[in-house]
Amino acid sequence: MEQIKKDFEKYFYLEQKGEDLFTSTDFWKFGGSRGIFGGQIVSQTLAAAILTVDPSYHIHSLHSYFLLAGKYDKLIDFHVERTRDGRSFASRIVSAKQEGKIIFKMICSFQKEEEFLTEHQFEMPKVYPEDHPIKMKMxxxxxxxxxxxxxxxxxxxxxxxxxxxxxxxxxxxxxxxxxxxxxxxxxxxxxxxxxxxxxxxxxxxxxxxxxxxxxxxxxxxxxxxxxxxxxxxxxxxxxxxxxxxxxxxxxxxxxxxxxxxxxxxxxxxxxxxxxxxxxxxxxxxxxxxxxxxxxxxxxxxxxxxxxxxDDDLNFKIKKIHLTLDENSRIFFNNTLTRSEASTKGLEPNTTDIELFNKIKSAKPNEKLPIENFPTNKHLKSLEQSHDSSQKLPKIECIYLGKHIIRTWYTSPYPEEYSSSKLLYICEYCLKYMKSMYTFKRHYEKCGIRHPPGDEIYRDGKISIFEVDGRSSKVYCQNLCLLGKMFLDTKTLYYDVEPFLFYVLCEFDGIGYHISGYFSKEKRSVNGYNLSCIAVLPTCQRKGYGKLLIDFSYLLSKKEGVYGTPEKPLSDLGLLSYRSYWKTKISLCLNGEPISINEISKETAISPDDIISTLQSIDALFFNETKNEFEIKFLADNTKPKNDNNFIQINPKLLRWTPLVT
The missing domain is CATH 3.10.129.10 (Hotdog Thioesterase)
Known part of the structure; x- marks a missing residue:
């Protein structure tokens, strides 16, 4: 029975928690299904029943009902009821529960094998064998x-x-x-x-x-x-x-x-x-x-x-009116009103022209004191340093957790490690090594099973840790070096003390496996709530990127401020943020008049980002006659698209207070 239990845990992620209680936290993703694949629930439920029956009994039938769709991010408990243990037959009733609700019910019957005088069956259909090529003409x-x-x-x-x-x-x-x-x-x-x-x-x-x-x-x-x-x-x-x-x-x-x-x-x-x-x-x-x-x-x-x-699809146009408060400071990081930011009608006067001509005709050594600029020697050394960094040998692959991941970009690891084609990285402490032997020795001794910070959010198997760049400097430096392998524009590697890092992990009962992270300044003058974001290739297409973006805005709402990512954004970053902004803004539009500030307060998205998003989809128009904005949306666009990979953050699960400095 112990071998059966190990096999069920290996192949079907079923763990025994009590004599008649089993649980599973990992599920296969099946196509476009909105819930867990039914075949996996059937197999896990049957496996739970088998583990409570003597091995001399063999399953001969099961009958089951699907009651609710299973959720991928919540664990399932399997409760087994021992209804009969006879000389020839045994039966079990198993209830699969998720969040306290029964989602699946099965009754199954087991029998000690018996032989009858004779047997019969209908003939198997005559089909081509599995290795026969099938010609598909249509x-x-x-x-x-x-x-x-x-x-x-x-x-x-x-x-x-x-x-x-x-x-x-x-x-x-x-x-x-x-x-x-x-x-x-x-x-x-x-x-x-x-x-x-x-x-x-x-x-x-x-x-x-x-x-x-x-x-x-x-x-x-x-x-x-x-x-x-x-x-x-x-x-x-x-x-x-x-x-x-x-x-x-x-x-x-x-x-x-x-x-x-x-x-x-x-x-x-x-x-x-x-x-x-x-x-x-x-x-x-x-x-x-x-x-x-x-x-x-x-x-x-x-x-x-x-x-x-039908062949012809007709969409209705929906108009939503937004009122604008002229005294609202929504321009240039909330410092200027609309009238103060307007440049309409401004022309240079005589004094402006004289100052411009004076600076234009000034001698080179009169522009600024020369000591404020780097010398030619400094510039040359900087160029050589930049060139040498670009010539660093690229680490082709990394071994992280159970995966061998091909890298995308060069990362400035120390020279003795950069020469390795394959780098071994501990997924818990992020220590990097050159050989499998060293890695195995480290893994046996490494007592860490989660990032060195506070767990501030947990929802099912997803956890987010807050790590201070000052108190966990080495870990954060290793995290930046790892992230640089998959980010082309990242320049922060070692100066991590002014930053907080939010590390997304998947928990499987053994440890917290890193999936992605984002960083932000402890005190940002420009109001940035995210400086850098990365999701490991093995964890992409799961919605973790949008989850991290959503989490950064949840922290901004907790702080009571507007948030915006550090600019400029990369092309992919801009697409991700535009998609997220459009989804969140559309949730606020219900046909009633609403101001930009009200949308900002509800979403924590800065007014500038709201306006730029509406303009990017040609949805924002200024009515000069009424002195108000109009949003023209297709009716289909006023509701967010169903995105199976968009994992919603639950604010009630956040355990966090803003940093006090």
Missing amino acids: KDRNTFLNYIHQEILFYNQAKMILKPAAPIDPEAFESFENINQKLTVDGKPRIRPPHTFNWVKIDEDLSKKPSQINTVFLACISDFCLTVTNLLPYTTGYNNQKIDRPMGVSLDHSIWFHKRFRIDDWVLFEVESPIMAKSRGFLNGKFYSKDGTHVATITQENLSRTKVF
């Missing part, structure tokens, strides 16, 4: 198969491989050759049959693993390709209408395990949907081993919803 079929392969990319963590299969005798399956082809018969689109075949297996050697590992892997795979099959008749168009990609949600899921099998060898997965009614599709699935043995059967009912669009 454009739409290619599109469908590409979609399948795109989805399967998200199964890398599950170590799953999928290959579409085709029947040897297409006539045995009605219209199989047209399954992904747009046809019109008598002027109407032809329906594609909801019937698919796929070869599947796990890319892992399970020959020395207990049989329970195979059943849990199959439970995970059993939730794949179901919605796709169910909606095949409706994805090319119906009644001359364009249908957006439908949404499918699993309602209930059942599996019967008939015989033992190896999921690390190819298994045929046949799925068909005999009926779709009242937005609910019913599916049957069968698993066959390569020798034709029917090893498992699944059924599922899922809910399918979609939107139908």
